[in-house]
Amino acid sequence: MKRVALGECCEIVSGATPKSAVAEYWGGDISWATPADLSVLERAYIGSTPRKLTAAGLASCSARILPVGSVLLSSRAPIGHVAINTIPMATNQGFKSLIPKAGLVDAKYLYHWLSSHKEYLQSLGNGATFKEVSKATVARVEVPLPSVQEQRRIAAILDQADELRTKRRQALAYLNALPQALFREMFDDCASEPVPLAELCTRITDGTHQSPTWAQTGHPFLFVSNIASGEIDLETSKFISDETHAELTARCPIEPGDVLYSTVGSYGVPAVVRTARKFAFQRHIAHLKPHRELIHPEFLWVQMASPAVRRQADAAARGAAQKTVNLKDIKAFYVIAPPMEQQLRFVVRMQAIRALGLRAQDGLEALLELRESLRTSAFTGSLRESADTFNLGI
Known part of the structure; x- marks a missing residue:
C-alpha cells in the first residue's frame, strides 16, 4: 500500500485566536473550536462550539473558516484529538486542521488513521513549556492510501x-x-432515622501514614487512583512483602465486606472489598468495617456514593490544592440503616x-x-x- 504525506493529499490550515479582551470579536455566529471541545466528543463529528466569533474577530486574527468535512487535529494542549466538522467553523491556534483533496483521501478514513496513531502524533511534539506539532511536521506525516x-x-x-x-x-x-x-x-x-456512620461500623480508620518498604513483588499497595472507579483495582506498580503487609494490617485486617472510601483529592468514592487477596493502602483511603448485624456492606457502599453523603463530604472537605475529608468528619456522616x-x-x-x-x-x-x-x-x-x-x- 502506497504511503502519501499529508501535505500532498490535504491542505493544512493553522488556527488562530482573536484578542479575548475585545468584546466585538466575540458572540457572533461563526463557530470556533478549541482542543477542549474535541476532548468531550464521544463520536467522530463536531457540529457546535461553546464560543463563537464575529466577522470582525475572524478578520482580526486572520483565522480561516474550515469547510464542512475537514479533519480537525489538535496539535497542542493536548496533541491528537481528532474530529470532522459538520458545519463551517474556525479553530484556535491549537490545531493543524486538514482539508482533504478530492479524489485522494476520504475524511472519515483519515479520521480513523489519525485516531489510531495518537501516540505517534504526540511523539512528534516539540517544545519546553508544552509540546506542539508544527505545520511542517504534520505535512511530512505519511499515511497509507489505498x-x-x-x-x-x-x-x-x-x-x-x-x-x-x-x-x-x-x-x-x-x-x-x-x-x-x-x-x-x-x-x-x-422511616429509618439517620444516624452517625460511626454507630454502624465497628471501626473507621485509614491506611498507613508512612511510606512502607517496597518489594519487587508481593502484595499490592494501593492508592486513591486504585478505587477511583468505585471498584478496587489491584493493578499497581508498588508491592510490599508478606512481613510488611502483616505489620500494616495488624491493627485492622482488611477483609471481604469492608468498605474503602477515598478522602483526598478525588474524595468521596467508596469501594467494597470483594477479594480475599492480601493488599494494603495509603492513608488517603479510609477503612470502614460495617457492623454486619446493622448494615450490609453492599448497602453501605451504595449509600456512601449517594448524593446525600456526597453533600456531607463536600461540606466537610478542607484544603486548597487537594481537598481532604478527615476521619472525624466521616464518622459523623449521617446514614440510614433500615431493617x-x-x-x-x-x-x-x-x-x-x-x-x-x-x-x-x-x-x-x-x-x-x-x-x-x-x-x-x-x-x-x-x-x-x-x-x-x-x-x-x-
Missing part, C-alpha cells in the same frame, strides 16, 4: 465498530446509574444490576480490543471483505 473506494469501505467497517462501542458505553453508563436510582426509589421515603430485611431486598436487586454491568464492561473491553485489531488490519492492507468476518455483533 484507493478512495477502499478507504470508504475501511472507514465504514471502523464506523460500525465505533458505533457498537458507543452503544456499549451508553448501556454501561445506564447500568452504573441504576443502583443509585434503585436506592432513591426504595429509601427516599424510608436488614429491606436492605437485603435492595442488595439482591442491586447485585443483579452489578452483574449486568460487569458483563457490559467485559463486552466493552472486548470491543476495544476488536477495534484495535480492525485498525491494525485496515492500515496494513489486510482487512477482510466484510465486517461480519470480525463478528461485530453485540
